[in-house]
Amino acid sequence: MKNKTRILIEIALSVAIAVVLSKIRVFKMPQGGSITLDMLPLAFIAYKRGVKASLFAGILFGTVSLVLIDSPIISIFQPMLDYILPAMAFFVCGFAMRKGLYVKEFLFFIALLLKFLCHFASGVIYYGQYAPEGQSVYMYSLIYNLSYLLPSAVIVMILIYFFEKKNLFNAS
Amino acid sequence: MFDGIVLGQYIPGESFLHRLNPITKIVFCLFFMIVFLFIEDIFQLLTLFAFVIICFFISSLPLLHVLKGLKTIIFFLLITFVMHLFFSKEGVVLFEYSFIVITSKGLYNAILIFLRIFSIIMLNSILTLTTMPTDIAWAIEKLLYPLRLFRFPVEDFALMLSLSLRFIPVLFEELNKIIDSQRSRGAMFDSPSFVKKIMAFPPILIPLFVNSFQRAEEIAIAMETRCYSGSKRTHLNIIRPGLIDVLFFITFVSVALISFYLF
Numbered sequence: 001m002k003n004k005t006r007i008l009i010e011i012a013l014s015v016a017i018a019v020v021l022s023k024i025r026v027f028k029m030p031q032g033g034s035i036t037l038d039m040l041p042l043a044f045i046a047y048k049r050g051v052k053a054s055l056f057a058g059i060l061f062g063t064v065s066l067v068l069i070d071s072p073i074i075s076i077f078q079p080m081l082d083y084i085l086p087a088m089a090f091f092v093c094g095f096a097m098r099k100g101l102y103v104k105e106f107l108f109f110i111a112l113l114l115k116f117l118c119h120f121a122s123g124v125i126y127y128g129q130y131a132p133e134g135q136s137v138y139m140y141s142l143i144y145n146l147s148y149l150l151p152s153a154v155i156v157m158i159l160i161y162f163f164e165k166k167n168l169f170n171a172s
Numbered sequence: 173m174f175d176g177i178v179l180g181q182y183i184p185g186e187s188f189l190h191r192l193n194p195i196t197k198i199v200f201c202l203f204f205m206i207v208f209l210f211i212e213d214i215f216q217l218l219t220l221f222a223f224v225i226i227c228f229f230i231s232s233l234p235l236l237h238v239l240k241g242l243k244t245i246i247f248f249l250l251i252t253f254v255m256h257l258f259f260s261k262e263g264v265v266l267f268e269y270s271f272i273v274i275t276s277k278g279l280y281n282a283i284l285i286f287l288r289i290f291s292i293i294m295l296n297s298i299l300t301l302t303t304m305p306t307d308i309a310w311a312i313e314k315l316l317y318p319l320r321l322f323r324f325p326v327e328d329f330a331l332m333l334s335l336s337l338r339f340i341p342v343l344f345e346e347l348n349k350i351i352d353s354q355r356s357r358g359a360m361f362d363s364p365s366f367v368k369k370i371m372a373f374p375p376i377l378i379p380l381f382v383n384s385f386q387r388a389e390e391i392a393i394a395m396e397t398r399c400y401s402g403s404k405r406t407h408l409n410i411i412r413p414g415l416i417d418v419l420f421f422i423t424f425v426s427v428a429l430i431s432f433y434l435f
Contacts, residue, residue, distance in 0.1 A: 004402070005392045005395055005396055005400060005402070006388060006389060006392035008328055008331060008332055008392075008402075009332075009335060009388040009391050009392050009395075010385060010388045011332055012331070012332040012333075012335035012336040012339065012388075013335075013336070013339055013343070013384045013385070013387065013388050014384070015332070015336040016335075016336040016337075016339040016340045016342075016343050016384075017343055017380065017381070017384060019336070019340050020340055020343050020344045020347060023344075026369070037373070037377075040377070041381075044381065056328075056329070056332070059329070060329070060332050060333060060336060063309075063312060063333060064333065064336055064337065064340075067305050067308045067309055067312070067333075067337070068305055068337075068340075073205070073292065073293075073296050074245075074289055074292055074293070075205075075209060075292075076202070076205055076206055076209065127248065155370055155373070158370055159373060159374065159377065162374040162378070163374075163378065163381075166378060168378065168381060168382065
């Protein structure tokens with residue numbers, strides 16, 4: 001059996017899991033952001049199949065969330081920064097393929113920083129362009145994005161520990 | 173916590189916009205979005221806004237659904253409106269009461285920005301409410317074909333896109349089954365304690381991942397036995413552009429041009 005077909009389908013299925021998990025709210029935050037676990041499948045495919053597969057998974061997840069969109073688009077390149085690039089950030093996790101738990105957690109943290117930067121930039125550039133001059137959008141974007149990213153990341157990092165303990169990332 | 177999943181927002185219908193080719197609709201949305209973002213004149217904006225409203229009435233969609241799309245952004249919309257209204261200091265003063273000053277420039281900008289965001293959201297709603305997600309995916313696949321020049325594997329991507337859209341409901345059902353079976357073994361998912369809530373996840377997620385990766389292998393074998401090679405894909409239902417697509421295309425380009433030259 002060619003391995004390529006299998007990897008393609010694994011990517012497609014992990015993206016499907018990510019979409020399912022993104023629709024399930026673990027906790028609801030007061031300002032509208034909600035804590036979901038959609039980062040886990042994206043990190044999972046990266047740990048399992050490496051950088052290239054996770055880049056595809058990122059583009060695919062972004063596209064699927066755009067197709068099934070439930071939040072409004074307000075600018076042309078905003079979907080790029082809000083959906084596709086943050087999901088692609090998990091390619092960093094691909095470098096932890098077949099490495100130890102600490103490397104995985106550390107690279108997940110780096111990926112999270114990249115994802116945060118995308119959302120932060122989107123907040124500043126696109127929502128900022130509608131604000132009048134002189135209003136600070138930096139602080140608002142920072143607090144809003146951290147308020148849901150950090151708790152989700154903590155939960156996902158705990159789950160990565162459990163997955164690693166069950167040796168799921170290395171099983172063929 | 174695990175109740176219901178809504179995929180896409182498609183409302184079945186028989187209107188003109190429902191029958192339009194999805195590629196035409198996506199191009200129309202992108203084109204109008206760009207135009208809306210660059211217009212600075214309120215009359216041009218109003219002309220195009222009227223066109224979007226006409227499109228909305230043609231589509232015979234319930235107004236409530238479109239307004240629902242606004243729900244997530246209504247707060248942001250109101251804040252920008254109020255800030256532009258009260259914090260601009262240029263132009264003629266229209267209204268003054270103690271610290272509240274409304275200037276003509278402020279009012280102008282507030283209405284402009286309100287209309288701009290409102291029309292863009294309206295456009296997106298019209299697209300997602302009249303087009304099935306699978307049709308949007310099909311159109312995206314077709315629009316991505318030029319990327320083959322940069323050696324982006326469009327065929328593989330199209331396969332993954334349709335596969336994952338197909339498997340979202342399946343996996344959701346599977347997740348519910350796993351939750352039920354863990355519940356029947358006495359698992360608690362609605363505990364108010366934070367730690368207990370997190371500890372409830374591994375027994376759900378680990379079977380989900382293991383099952384789906386097993387399923388991936390099975391699908392791969394099934395596809396290989398049917399000689400899948402990843403080259404040219406064919407479709408069961410082919411959507412061809414018709415006369416209405418050409419007409420619609422001509423209409424929206426001419427409306428945009430008219431609004432530019434009239435004002």
